[in-house]
Amino acid sequence: MKVCDLVNKLNLQVYAGEKGLSREITGGYTSDLLSDVMGNAEQGEIWVTLQTHKNTMAIASLKDLAAIVLVKGNQPEADTAKMSNEEEIPILGTTLSSFEITGRIFEALKL
Amino acid sequence: MQIKFAIEGGDFATAGCASSQVKKLLKQLNIDPSDIKKIVVALYEAEVNIVAHAYRGTITVQIDPQKIIIVLDDEGPGIADINLAMQEGYSTATSKVREMGFGAGMGLSNIKKNSDELNIESIVGKGTKLTITKFFATS
Numbered sequence: 001m002k003v004c005d006l007v008n009k010l011n012l013q014v015y016a017g018e019k020g021l022s023r024e025i026t027g028g029y030t031s032d033l034l035s036d037v038m039g040n041a042e043q044g045e046i047w048v049t050l051q052t053h054k055n056t057m058a059i060a061s062l063k064d065l066a067a068i069v070l071v072k073g074n075q076p077e078a079d080t081a082k083m084s085n086e087e088e089i090p091i092l093g094t095t096l097s098s099f100e101i102t103g104r105i106f107e108a109l110k111l
Numbered sequence: 112m113q114i115k116f117a118i119e120g121g122d123f124a125t126a127g128c129a130s131s132q133v134k135k136l137l138k139q140l141n142i143d144p145s146d147i148k149k150i151v152v153a154l155y156e157a158e159v160n161i162v163a164h165a166y167r168g169t170i171t172v173q174i175d176p177q178k179i180i181i182v183l184d185d186e187g188p189g190i191a192d193i194n195l196a197m198q199e200g201y202s203t204a205t206s207k208v209r210e211m212g213f214g215a216g217m218g219l220s221n222i223k224k225n226s227d228e229l230n231i232e233s234i235v236g237k238g239t240k241l242t243i244t245k246f247f248a249t250s
């Protein structure tokens with residue numbers, strides 16, 4: 001499934017990185033601990049987190065993640081959004097909690 | 112080939128820049144993607160440790176045909192008990208750093224897992240020197 005398909009299906013916000021919406025999602029990882037994501041997320045995964053600072057984009061880029069999903073209505077900081085555009089890795093958003101959106105993404109990716 | 116980077120303690124905005132440049136370079140050199148992934152994890156964690164725990168430091172990356180050797184030399188508080196620091200979950204990171212999602216205490220074990228050799232020398236009150244070696248997959 002492509003990032004844009006997931007955006008449509010789950011009605012996600014797109015905050016930045018629109019050029020990356022055609023990236024393919026191969027799975028997902030949910031964590032707010034950066035070393036956990038660094039050590040355990042895989043290339044192509046979509047990352048669910050509440051962290052909004054620029055280091056998340058550095059990690060998404062280094063790990064070749066498909067996109068970041070910010071939970072609970074959190075929005076990216078300006079420099080995070082800028083880097084998302086440069087790296088063409090979308091930052092998405094939802095008002096749902098990590099628990100709820102992770103469940104929905106998991107279901108959507110199974111189909 | 113050798114490249115050097117200077118790292119400032121506390122400068123989280125640029126944390127990961129050295130890792131990103133080394134990743135690009137390794138790609139250009141056609142290094143095996145699974146080797147690149149591991150090197151990037153190890154280097155990022157070591158780079159962030161200078162930012163999070165030390166005052167300033169340098170990263171020297173030596174790329175040879177068969178291996179990469181990364182030396183991270185910092186001026187900082189040093190590590191009193193290296194075995195304890197290596198334990199997953201042990202962290203002295205400040206609460207501010209933890210709120211950002213750093214300070215899980217997984218950095219040094221991530222470095223160990225993703226390298227072939229890890230050597231740590233540290234003098235309390237002076238600084239820490241990490242030497243990370245990764246051999247490239249032979250095709």
Ligand SMILES: Nc1ncnc2c1ncn2[C@@H]1O[C@H](COP(=O)(O)OP(=O)(O)O)[C@@H](O)[C@H]1O
Pocket residue numbers: 035156160161163164165185187188189190196197201202203204213214215216217218219220239
């Ligand atoms: N370069 C360094 N200078 C001083 N202390 C360090 C350095 N690197 C690691 N440490 C010490 O080792 C601990 C564990 O490091 P690490 O496993 O990377 O976890 P974290 O960085 O999340 O705390 C740190 O909390 C710190 O006390």
Ligand SMILES: [Mg+2]
Pocket residue numbers: 156159160163214216217218219
């Ligand atoms: Mg660390």
